Amino acid sequence: MTPTWWRDSVVYQVYPRSFADASGDGVGDLAGLTARLDHIAGLGADAIWLTPFQRSPQTDHGYDVSDYTDVDPLFGDLAGFDALVLRAHGLGLRVIVDIVPNHCSAQHPIFQAALAGDPSARARFHFAASPPGRPGDPPNDWPSVFGGPAWTRVPDGSWYLHLYSAEQPDWNWRDPRTAGFFDDVLRFWLDRGVDGLRVDVAHGLFKAAGLPSLPPGAIPSPGRLRGNPLACDQPETVEVYRRWRAITDSYAPPRALIGEVNLDPHRAARYVGDDRLHQAFAFEFLIAEWNATVWRDTATRLLRHPPVTWVVENHDVVRTATRYAVGPDEPRPSQAGTSRAGTSRAGTSRARAALLTILGLPGAAYLYQGQEYSLPEADVPVAARQDPAWPRSGLSRDGCRVPLPWPDGFSPPGAAPPWLPLPPGWDAHLSSPTLPLARRAITLRRALRLPSEDTVTWSIDHDQRLIAHRPDFALVVAMGTDAVPLPPGHVLLTSDPLTPDGLLPADTAAWITPAA
Known part of the structure; x- marks a missing residue:
């Protein structure tokens, strides 16, 4: 296996609960994914990235982990995961799994001990009292990325920090036990044969010492952790990845570390290097409007800091066929509205062009499941929305997470309804010309052997x-x-x-x- 495969790979992102359901409960699972790996291999992808499938109450659909070293029964078991890795490797696909080190589930045993008042367990998280003279106020004014305050009060009057939902308490990385805990998590999955780890909220982890309040006038917008510099991108965070790189480099062949470093390119570049993360996602293209000057300037900034990981879709943003479907003077769609679901002829054409663009630039390209069909954003009825951000901020990511409409069905005959409803005529997208385009482009990209540098x-x-x-x-x-x-x-x-x-x-x- 090429040690630097990650530099110019095409990686296919799998959102397991929406990929394929083998059990018939309406939720995708590892067995369903394993049975359809031929589709991903047939695209010509080099690797798959799985969003979290570890044990979780599923408040944030797996990004609230209660056991980092087990498979949630919703998705299968460890034997099923091992079978998936074996099948993927047999098809020439490498496997990347998600690690969530910034926060865990409120159901995690260590946090449950903290809630029960164990002072040693509380030190593993961020518990704090109200400010002096302000009983009943949270310790500081930090907002949650999902909207509302980033603090929840417990019965004894103290508060705990959660930069996302209240069900996702943040680990305290200033406690030395946290580093050792995650060393063991990494080794667990690496020992099971995974080829890489995608690090969720990789720029989070450490918070400003003392947890001070924001400067006067600072109002971070929902959905943007980088807007609160006190809650992310602390200088100690990079040292975590030096430690992790030593672990991944100890395996033969070395395994890859890919970071969700949602910062400006010059800041994100600090996390990548020979002794740190191998790659950080190039998030700028996820928000770039359809405009030549914007794309040129965005790509130029990103290419100043190779290696670049190109991505225009993932499980957190409006799909490109809908995102690009607006005219130059129309407001860009967001997850908040339902009127922007669907697509247009221009949106679908631009989605295909964007796909060809990221495959034609030097570096790695990440495709999100359904992108090979130019799937649009789905208009999920309000009553059916499950994103925990929806009730807190009015933003919902459900529209890009609707299950895939396989020709023979997402689930087997007689199964429960899918966890999110499929729009009428959803299977019509399977005839999209984007699928043969994606196959041809990936095959040609490999044949051209264009240098990633x-x-x-x-x-x-x-x-x-x-x-x-x-x-x-x-x-x-x-x-x-x-x-x-x-x-x-x-x-x-x-x-x-x-x-x-x-x-x-x-x-x-x-x-x-x-x-x-």
């Missing part, structure tokens, strides 16, 4: 014609309103057909190599 220069002309120039390769994206001419060269692939006179239509991408 390629330099890129950019140009914009001809009504928002964006060109990324790499040595012996060019990516062209028509981001304006009109079809544009292609630069000289051999057209390898386009996300939509060229016009009869050979122009690149609006909202379309192309790969070009020099003419022979």
